[in-house]
Amino acid sequence: MLVSHGSDAEPLGVGVVGAGYWGPNLVRNLQASFDFNLNWLCDLDEGRAQRVVGRQGRVRTTSRLQDLLDDTLTQAVVVATPAQAHYDVAMAALQAGKHVLVEKPLASAFVQAAQLVSTANDLNRVLMCDHTYCYTPAVTKIRELVRGGVLGDIQFVDSVRINLGLVQRDVDVLWDLAPHDLSILDFVLPDGCRPQAVAAHGADPIGAGHACVAYLTLQLAGGAIAHAHVNWLSPTKVRTMMIGGSKRTLLWDDLNPSQRLSVFDRGVDLSDPNSIGADERREALISYRSGDMVAPALPEREALAGVSAEFAEAIRAGRSPMTDGSAGLRVLDVLEAASRSLEYRGAVVPLRSG
Amino acid sequence: MLVSHGSDAEPLGVGVVGAGYWGPNLVRNLQASFDFNLNWLCDLDEGRAQRVVGRQGRVRTTSRLQDLLDDTLTQAVVVATPAQAHYDVAMAALQAGKHVLVEKPLASAFVQAAQLVSTANDLNRVLMCDHTYCYTPAVTKIRELVRGGVLGDIQFVDSVRINLGLVQRDVDVLWDLAPHDLSILDFVLPDGCRPQAVAAHGADPIGAGHACVAYLTLQLAGGAIAHAHVNWLSPTKVRTMMIGGSKRTLLWDDLNPSQRLSVFDRGVDLSDPNSIGADERREALISYRSGDMVAPALPEREALAGVSAEFAEAIRAGRSPMTDGSAGLRVLDVLEAASRSLEYRGAVVPLRSG
Amino acid sequence: MLVSHGSDAEPLGVGVVGAGYWGPNLVRNLQASFDFNLNWLCDLDEGRAQRVVGRQGRVRTTSRLQDLLDDTLTQAVVVATPAQAHYDVAMAALQAGKHVLVEKPLASAFVQAAQLVSTANDLNRVLMCDHTYCYTPAVTKIRELVRGGVLGDIQFVDSVRINLGLVQRDVDVLWDLAPHDLSILDFVLPDGCRPQAVAAHGADPIGAGHACVAYLTLQLAGGAIAHAHVNWLSPTKVRTMMIGGSKRTLLWDDLNPSQRLSVFDRGVDLSDPNSIGADERREALISYRSGDMVAPALPEREALAGVSAEFAEAIRAGRSPMTDGSAGLRVLDVLEAASRSLEYRGAVVPLRSG
């Protein structure tokens, strides 16, 4: 099933703030959901809001955020404004007692995001981050395989997200593309593998004013390494992530619809690491696995439908959503550290949350 | 043409030192060459040498290096011993007035390699490094395209060399695999793009005693960046190198025999970098090229045949070979700096030759 | 440009008949077009028609075809009913003086289609077949390359259209999938290469009541051969067409967005076919070309926009559209002959239009 029917539960009243790039997708999705009644679409340019919802519909439009906040029939707010406004809108909504779903990044700075998280905790409201990718069938399956121990201990992660991309005006390639990799990593890796420190290397060979090519290296708790290559200048589009484990290694190729996930029973086994040094013994102790590869079947599902279903369930159950405010906070932590590392020509920067 | 016929030139007398892993390939290749007479195969284990050349042949075998050095009919020596012995054998051969071809790495340390280079210069002998990859049709073509200006100014290089590899006893994955990437980069990039500094990140998640996964970042003169991913733990084998330029971008996929090289007329153009800041103007100045892709036809040629042909031509012409001692020296410079960077958890280490 | 602006020309009044599977796409497309005013959407189930156009719009809905035919502001009719109704609706529209665009197949039988074509000719109306694929950037480019002589003389065509397909109730896999291959062939091949005869082989291994796997072989004028493999039972989806020519060979892989078209300068040349028999001479006369491959850049364009633009231009210019009634007729000719061949276990059946 694509959308939870919320059984006989009353639909939740919801308002969307921001009718720009991503807003219309959220509107369409919430209108299709049985969990929500979309009451409001708010945009500083009310005309744009009207064009999005159409004339006939039962969705009211406004340019004043206060209209949503005052509406007691609206329990939830979705923030799809430009990033700089995320903090103000989300904070106002929380303080008005609303549950809040925020587009990524949670805020434009770590400290602001931290305040949103603590406010949500204090007021006991749901604060969720729209890490859409995490609700795709592929990433959901990856989380299941990794956390279910199918891969064994995580040894390395290598992610590539490159294509001939729109050179952004305000943000470099790290802030444009890496949030996807980082939110996915945060979602699938077990807590024992959290990033501890980050190093970033970048280049701006076209003179765009900030990095157009960047490499991100994360030191993970437990000695594993994660690496991401993000690039606006590649003529070919690549979206792959390899997750190496002590039992199996997983390859995700998001551009190969006929085989998005491949799980390899191949690898190197070292029976007893203590034996290092005694070369003869060690040679004997190294062995190579070369077993079958399995490409698990994936269900068809629209990621956004999963996002709104999770948001609704978290509100109803009064629990924390899978991609909660803290997840968004951890992603910002890495991004800010990465920017500092770029400044200092690749210096390793420890994470606050590390 | 696979092998230069050296026209009516006398074949050069040559001896090979080392009948181990790579030696037999060199023997087979030199026996097929019209440029050389293979006089000697030397190995501490003379029996092994005999098995390699066979009983009937006209190639003499010995366990004493001096036999080669004393033979006035032998003008050239090929060093295929273990790396630790490269320096001693090559130095002795140079001082005996021989021209020398050395397997990679040129020596096990930069300082020793530097002495070989200066000795060769002083004695006016040819010192060549066997960077075999550089003599494959694909890399030869890449050098031609890059140096011929077809790609424009080099903006970035991204190399991936991963597979389920033999975990080496004495060297980490950087010293095992990266010499290929580095010698190829040294070969194809114009002098204006030499590496200035290097940072390396690695991990040893299986407890092998040294890095099994590593990432190498090179800062190139002129602001470009080069990056290499080397990995012994990947279940899939990948051998790709992307070279991004201001005019075109090249993708080399060495495991795709039907399309090893792809040259894309795609990219981002920024008419005037000075205009940064004036966003409106800049937007107008950014444009995206999306032209044809061309996969150039490549000749069939065995790389080793190219190596021996180049060695012979350099000796006859008294010129420096394309992959001379200095090339091997620059590769060692990067490898040693990379090892230091690994030690210091990714610190950026400037190069001696930078 | 995606849609022709028809300069200062008056938009043409148009009505769509059939609000089922494909109708909504046509409605959306015609509403976006500057060439047409969509006046009517007609469906036996008027409620369905209303749901498609929405309540507010200026498009009138009806369940009576006559309403469209009587409307003098409606010069054109688009027929998107089930195939069995194509003939009746299209004939009535033509006789009412309308220009007509019909979904494929033009009619459910050759004879009916032939009557539509002659009626359109007699009444001097435009009769167009919606062979949508022909208006994709890839097929448009293929036609240009083939007809422009870039490939030289056509030697063979091999098409594969297989996937785990919906097993149709009323038609076998040939009538379900082959119309795409046949309409594309009709569109790209020069007139000198028209099909002369057809043989079809099929199997129904699952007991569906008609062929689920089929192979179609076309003998083309000039001695070339065309072949199509259509299959509902393949676990993998393939959409490829190879067109071999005396100068170049083209490969179209519609599922590879990064390289849909590849044009190979490779092939076998036989300088003088007359020399066959004289083996020695022949050997000398056979040569193999192995040149570059070029993947031409393709524009972004929605095929349906091209369909409506061509329909409008044909009406305005009073000319025959690129995929006119005769094209649809030729496709039906092959399909009916193929069905006969299937009946007679693969017997070669000549074409009426051959």
Next chain:
Amino acid sequence: MLVSHGSDAEPLGVGVVGAGYWGPNLVRNLQASFDFNLNWLCDLDEGRAQRVVGRQGRVRTTSRLQDLLDDTLTQAVVVATPAQAHYDVAMAALQAGKHVLVEKPLASAFVQAAQLVSTANDLNRVLMCDHTYCYTPAVTKIRELVRGGVLGDIQFVDSVRINLGLVQRDVDVLWDLAPHDLSILDFVLPDGCRPQAVAAHGADPIGAGHACVAYLTLQLAGGAIAHAHVNWLSPTKVRTMMIGGSKRTLLWDDLNPSQRLSVFDRGVDLSDPNSIGADERREALISYRSGDMVAPALPEREALAGVSAEFAEAIRAGRSPMTDGSAGLRVLDVLEAASRSLEYRGAVVPLRSG
């Protein structure tokens, strides 16, 4: 294990006849085998034979077949002459009481091959066909999967064997390439799926004097269909075979070393074919499976080593080899029928052995 050690069994004396294209591979392979002592290499051009075995070796060379036949230490003969000579040499060897391994095709005509088979039976000698492909790890695994019932009932087979091939002087593309597909089919398909009739379509667009592009359709017992596309004019090389079954479907891509075999748990299920006609019921009865895909690991093994091991074991056990004379006979039956079908423009020709 690459070569069977034949335990403590005496090696079998063997002679090879024919030192041309394939002979040297057989010589190298038999010299490496523990099952055989290679005593003789016979070629009309004895000098060529000498060059193949080298001067020093213990293999005797001759230009007279009789020398082998008279040698009581030689129990087995391998026939690697041109096809026209297969019959004479093999018959002479059998009548001299030798066990015989013949290159494909078993003979140049069905009737001759039939005589070889009956002679071998009468004299109780092993007659084996060198269908090398059948001894590759991939095909061995396919046979295991198909015959083991993993795929369920076989529904269709589709094979593609195309590339820019050497245009042969004496044989068309069917006789050059299809023997591979046919011997593999004969090897992997259960006896209940034997070919009953064949239709072939071809073209000679370059004027080579015989078909350079051909399509072969086989009607299999039980209603399944098999099809092969062989082509000398394709710029790209393809080697794929899909075998569709009621439970699973297998895809073999021999040019994809990292994933040669893929076994898909996907397909169409029709619970009860009798229900055809009752559309409503039927719809209910059609269901689509979309399960995991498994790429089984394959061992490393040289096919020729498997051929000689099987030959030796069959001789020692006095049993029929896996690819015996009858297999070669069935392949010839299809090839001759295909040639007749080509003559008669694609007419369906029943098989003798059908």
